Amino acid sequence: MLGEYPIQGRRAAEISASIEAAVAAGELKPGQLLPPMRELATALDVNPNTVAAAYRTLRERGVIETDGRRGSRVRAKPATTGREFIRVEAPEGVRDVATGNPDTALLPPLAPAFAWAAAQGDREPVLYGHAPVDPELARLARAELDADGVPAGPVAVASGSLDAIERVLAAHLRPGDTVAVEDPGWGSLLDLVPALGLRTVPVGLDDEGPLPEDVRRALDSGARALMVTARAQNPTGAAVSARRARALRAVLRAHPHTLLVEDDHGHRIVDLPPHPLAGVTRHWAFVRSVAKAYGPDLRFAAFTGDAVTLDRVRGRQRLGPGWVSRITQRAVLRLIADGAVDGPTVAAAYGRRRGALIAALTGRGVEARGRSGMNVWVPVPDETGAVTRLLHAGWAVAPGARFRIGSPPGIRITVSTLAQDEIEALADAVASAVGPSPTRNYI
Secondary structure (H helix, E strand, O other), X not given: OOOOOOOOOOOHHHHHHHHHHHHHXXXXXXXXXXXXXXXXXXXXXXXXXXXXXXXXXXXXXXXXEEOHHHOEEEOXXXXXXXXXXXXXXXXXXXXXXXXXXXXXXXXXOOHHHHHHHHHHHHHOOOXXXXXXXXXXXXXXXXXXXXXXXXXXXXXXXXXXXXXXXXXXXXXXXXXXXXXXXXXXOOHHHHHHHHHOOOEXXXXXXXXXXXXXXXHHHHHHOOXXXXXXXXXXXXXXXXXXXXXHHHHHHHHHHXXXXXXXXXXXXXXXXXXXXXXXXXXXXXXXXEEEEOHHHHOHHHOOEEEEEOHHHHHHHHHHXXXXXXXXXXXXXXXXXXHHHOOOOOHHHHHHXXXXXXXXXXXXXXXXXXXXXXXXXXXXXXXXXXXXXXHHHHHHOOEEOEEHHHOOOOOOOEEEEEOXXXXXXXXXXXXXXXXXXXXXXXXXXXX
């Protein structure tokens, strides 16, 4: 049975654990076919329903995949691709422009807001059974969403945008379903989707957002969900334009059952307005995190969506963490109400740095993209070579492999902390790194 590896167990949990352990140990290889359920049930002397339950658990964990009559097999790729480990560590003396972090000089102080929130909590302790979302925060978040044209819907909160996205996907999709994702796109999301047992289908994009024909093709082929970044797309800086939004809405109208999830993590750091697609399909969610504007460690996002989606998400949330700390919610509320972040000033600062680097690269004949946000994407013919040469030149950049599925190679440069007097030197180094390798003569 499966070569030298015997599947063991009498209960579904034991059978699934036996298979998962073999996959982890490399005894079952990616793509390896598992025995039919009835055959395995006979070999183990158990009910076929027990094996079916074990296989179902493995599918939900992203360990195996099932393709109808072709049977079940070990996933060709692991549940997570470990993209976060595809990085370049900046040794001492090397300038790090790879991390994707905001400029800490542009982040607001958090101590006053948390002190105020804690004092509020002392006066009015939050107890079991209280509303999971601070009413004033919900009102303020909803007012901002209304101003940006996001359709009406209840407001929920989560521990960051990835937490919100995971909950929304899990509310509607099942292992084996396909999600259309931007390529190149956010590495953490590209890890999350397969970790949920879902399949990804790549969608190309330009500076104005996802390409409508690619989206149409993905949805026509059966993708049940579409992920879109509203602004400051990671890694390319794309922002959905009004024209592109109209074209995408037309595509989505022909697929009303698509789950649409929009990520607007660029809120308060981008001076381009959002052009929401929300409301065209039956089920949708629009997510805003505070990581880039107020600091990654807040781990907080507010989101809205259709009533069914939000009801499912909040119901499942009650069975897990219950709610996001109301102290954190009140601190975010205070930061917003006090205008702790001057959005136009922050957007202008990132825009100057981004624009200066793109102009410097263009002047050296190097293609570069970055319409919004804090990153610049540079297509390169040899990704590994470019990253290595830049590291030797004193610059650590992010390898494009962290963000790509099938799109051409590139590198991501984070401009958030670039000083004006660094830009020319960085542009020189990039221009040298993306060129052809120097010819070596060993005679």
